[in-house]
Amino acid sequence: MRKIIVAVCITVFLAACGGRGEEFIGKWYDVDSKIGIRVDRNGNDFLIKVVTPGLFGTPSVVTKPALLQGDQLVFDGGFGQVHLAIDKKTGLLLDGKHQYKRVQSGEIEASEAKLPKATLPTTPKVIDLSK
Numbered sequence: 788m789r790k791i792i793v794a795v796c797i798t799v800f801l802a803a804c805g806g807r808g809e810e811f812i813g814k815w816y817d818v819d820s821k822i823g824i825r826v827d828r829n830g831n832d833f834l835i836k837v838v839t840p841g842l843f844g845t846p847s848v849v850t851k852p853a854l855l856q857g858d859q860l861v862f863d864g865g866f867g868q869v870h871l872a873i874d875k876k877t878g879l880l881l882d883g884k885h886q887y888k889r890v891q892s893g894e895i896e897a898s899e900a901k902l903p904k905a906t907l908p909t910t911p912k913v914i915d916l917s918k
Contacts, residue, residue, distance in 0.1 A: 810873055811871065813834075815888065816888060820839075825916060828869075834850055835851050836848060837850075859871060870882065
């Protein structure tokens with residue numbers, strides 16, 4: 788009986804730890820700056836894809852690994868660490884500069900229409916270096 792209780796306690800503990808950070812997963816967008824963020828699980832860690840309007844209308848897409856530290860996702864923003872946290876009152880994702888709203892399932896098409904599209908060429912350009 789004691790082994791069963793210990794096994795149940797361990798299972799509950801592991802299940803609780805495995806779900807940490809689930810509240811970050813999904814698509815988020817900032818209506819003011821047209822910056823979009825997508826957070827996905829990557830094993831025990833996370834991947835953050837940031838889509839921003841780029842030069843000449845071409846969007847910039849950057850994917851960064853992120854770690855959960857306390858109740859924040861932390862990743863390297865290029866000029867220092869970026870800390871993402873969810874405001875418990877509003878449900879907004881905050882990074883200190885922007886406020887991101889979660890995209891609900893019915894809003895996905897509408898919000899993606901507002902975000903810049905990332906497109907890759909279908910065939911690579913061949914450059915003749917012999918000349």
